[in-house]
Each structure stands twice: as C-alpha cells, then as structure tokens.
Amino acid sequence: VSHPGVEVPRSVPAIIHGLKYHAGVPSESIEWHGHNDYYASVTNSTTSWLYGGSSVNTTLFGIGERVGNTPLEAMVVEYAQIKGTVKSMNLQVINEIENYFEKELNYDIPPKTPFVGSEFNVTKAGIHADGLLKDEEIYNSFDTKKILNKPPLVAINSYSGIASLAYWINSYFGLKGDDKINKNDERLIPVKNKIDEEYEDGRTTNISNEEMEKFANTHIFNYMNNEKAI
Incomplete structure (x- = not known):
C-alpha cells in the first residue's frame, strides 16, 4: 500500500527506500510490477516512481491474469500529471489504440473504463x-x-x-x-x-x-x- 507509516512488506515507499538505501540498488534498476487485486495498481505504481523507482511494468488497458496489470494508459496520464506537461507526448494515440482493439481485435473495453471507455466522460x-x-x-x-480526442x-x-x-x-x-x-x-x-x-x-x-x-x-x-x- 502507499500509505505512510505502514511497515514492510506492505509499504511501497519502504520497499523502494530499502532497495535504494539498504540494498544499494540504483534507481535505474528498480521497476515496479503490480496487479490490481486491491484496486491499487495505479496508486502503488505511481508511489514507486515518487520514491525512486525508475520503471513500471504495464499492459494496454490493464489486460493481464487475475484482475489485470497496471494499465499503460493510466500511467501515461499519471506521468503527465507528475511532470505537469504533455510536451512531446501524443496522448490521442490512446484513443486510436482503443479503436483498433475494439474494431480489429473485437476486444470489449468496459464503457466506464477511465480514459478509454466509451462512457468515461459521458x-x-x-x-x-x-x-x-x-x-x-x-x-x-x-x-x-x-488531449485524448474524446470530447465530453x-x-x-x-x-x-x-x-x-x-x-x-x-x-x-x-x-x-x-x-x-x-x-x-x-x-x-x-x-x-x-x-x-x-x-x-x-x-x-x-x-x-x-x-x-x-x-x-x-x-x-x-x-x-x-x-x-x-
């Protein structure tokens, strides 16, 4: 979890801190691999960034075993918010990928999925x-x-x-x-x-x-x- 005051092994900040300062693992070698079992994959992945991890494993639309992995599109938006800019980023590609998955691969995206669902801003x-x-x-x-070419x-x-x-x-x-x-x-x-x-x-x-x-x-x-x- 991302909450302060939680001990290892449940604390994401403590895990990253321990790897960096006690195990001597450099930031560029730390990557987070999360699943969404507790609806916390995005929060925990973002926390790992903020505390010194360099990479986050993701999949498009969170597709993965059990309840899925950290969604790539979610972390792209998180990254833009952390940096405060979408400079050099074309987030409209997210909409294009969504259309490709639905039309070419017949993959059904739940309509209320953030950023990509057909009803996310309806x-x-x-x-x-x-x-x-x-x-x-x-x-x-x-x-x-x-930003996404999806008008409300x-x-x-x-x-x-x-x-x-x-x-x-x-x-x-x-x-x-x-x-x-x-x-x-x-x-x-x-x-x-x-x-x-x-x-x-x-x-x-x-x-x-x-x-x-x-x-x-x-x-x-x-x-x-x-x-x-x-």
Missing part, C-alpha cells in the same frame, strides 16, 4: 449537462477533446432536460461561437417533446446518436435527411 445528469453548457471545466477535469458528451434519456439536448447538438455537430445552440432556443422544444413521447410509450433505452441526429436535422436545421447539417 454524463446523464441534466444539471451536469447544464454546467458543461456554461463552462466545460466545471464537470470535465481536463480537456478530453484536446451527454447521454440522452428520459431524464435529459433542454440543456442536455443543447449540449449534445453543439458537441455532435461541432457548433462554435454564434452557431452554438442555447438552451433557451425554442427549436429545442419539439425535439424534447419527441423524446418525451418515446418514453411515454414505454421506451427504456437511451436515445441513439443516429436518432438524435435525425431529430436535430428535422427540428433544428430543417434538414429532412440523415446528413449532418452544420
């Missing part, structure tokens, strides 16, 4: 969507579009309000500046009514992107086919 709460509409930094801890999104369901619809349309169609849809735009009302009708008829699933695109083209852009109109 909100379903209306109040969160309203905050995103006003200032993205309120609910998005970093610029996921710039909202899932549209029976609990979605007008603000969620406005944010979805702006994000999906890439609307900027004066072209952005405001939550007070009256054109959103028929879209909201159509969605409400779906759930009044017994629907339980989220509204798909394809359905939302059609609603937006019909009621927002007065565009009656499936092409995006920006």
